[in-house]
Amino acid sequence: NAGVTQTPKFQVLKTGQSMTLQCAQDMNHEYMSWYRQDPGMGLRLIHYSVGAGITDQGEVPNGYNVSRSTTEDFPLRLLSAAPSQTSVYFCASSYGSRGGPKTQYFGPGTRLLVL
Amino acid sequence: GENVEQHPSTLSVQEGDSAVIKCTYSDSASNYFPWYKQELGKRPQLIIDIRSNVGEKKDQRIAVTLNKTAKHFSLHITETQPEDSAVYFCAATLNNAGNMLTFGGGTRLMVKP
Numbered sequence: 224n225a226g227v228t229q230t231p232k233f234q235v236l237k238t239g240q241s242m243t244l245q246c247a248q249d250m251n252h253e254y255m256s257w258y259r260q261d262p263g264m265g266l267r268l269i270h271y272s273v274g275a276g277i278t279d280q281g282e283v284p285n286g287y288n289v290s291r292s293t294t295e296d297f298p299l300r301l302l303s304a305a306p307s308q309t310s311v312y313f314c315a316s317s318y319g320s321r322g323g324p325k326t327q328y329f330g331p332g333t334r335l336l337v338l
Numbered sequence: 339g340e341n342v343e344q345h346p347s348t349l350s351v352q353e354g355d356s357a358v359i360k361c362t363y364s365d366s367a368s369n370y371f372p373w374y375k376q377e378l379g380k381r382p383q384l385i386i387d388i389r390s391n392v393g394e395k396k397d398q399r400i401a402v403t404l405n406k407t408a409k410h411f412s413l414h415i416t417e418t419q420p421e422d423s424a425v426y427f428c429a430a431t432l433n434n435a436g437n438m439l440t441f442g443g444g445t446r447l448m449v450k451p
Contacts, residue, residue, distance in 0.1 A: 254436050254437055254438075256438055258441075263443075263444070264443055264444065265342075265344075265427050265429075265441030265442050265443050265444050266382070266427070266429075266439075266441045267440075267441070268432065268435075268438050268439070268440065271435065271436065271438050273436050279435070281432075281435070281438065282339065282432075282440065313381060313382070317437045319436070320436045320437050323369070323370070323389060324369065324370035324389070324431050324436075324437045325437050326372065326384055326387065327372075327384075327437055327439065328384075329381040329382050329383075330381060331380075331381050332381055
């Protein structure tokens with residue numbers, strides 16, 4: 224299994240540009256999520272999904288959109304990039320929480336720089 | 339919502355010594371507390387976790403304790419080695435958000451040979 228994969232690894236955007244960060248997992252996990260990590264800080268939840276067709280907002284959702292049309296994929300869209308969105312973005316996935324919370328597995332991250 | 343505080347922000351120990359990192363959380367409904375290790379430029383990797391029905395869990399040199407009444411949990415690393423040097427994050431489940439997590443601010447652990 225490839226686990227959780229993310230593309231691109233690194234991206235530079237100009238203010239106002241839009242882009243999509245890709246995330247895929249091949250572990251048949253129900254739950255997927257996006258976190259951002261700013262320098263010297265912990266991860267903060269942006270959006271998450273508990274199954275195909277279901278998404279919800281996390282702690283810092285403004286400026287981002289998500290959709291979940293398949294179990295495997297969970298893309299994150301930046302609508303109009305701002306310098307404040309310069310960060311490292313991690314996608315994560317896990318099995319569902321029936322029977323208790325399950326371990327989240329993280330992708331390798333996408334480093335985004337907005338000029 | 340949930341708030342997780344982590345201390346200390348940096349910790350320097352001599353090889354072979356023990357290291358302790360402490361976290362507090364605010365939401366009494368949180369029921370799962372993982373610890374992640376993150377090396378520079380890499381993804382967070384789970385090293386140990388504990389659920390709210392357990393007070394202590396150990397895995398070789400790593401242990402975690404949970405005090406639900408006081409809403410705090412701690413990571414203990416014994417016999418530290420240089421390869422333990424990394425940033426460690428505690429986390430707690432966000433209520434009504436499945437397995438989603440809120441993270442502490444991280445502890446940079448430096449183990450001096």
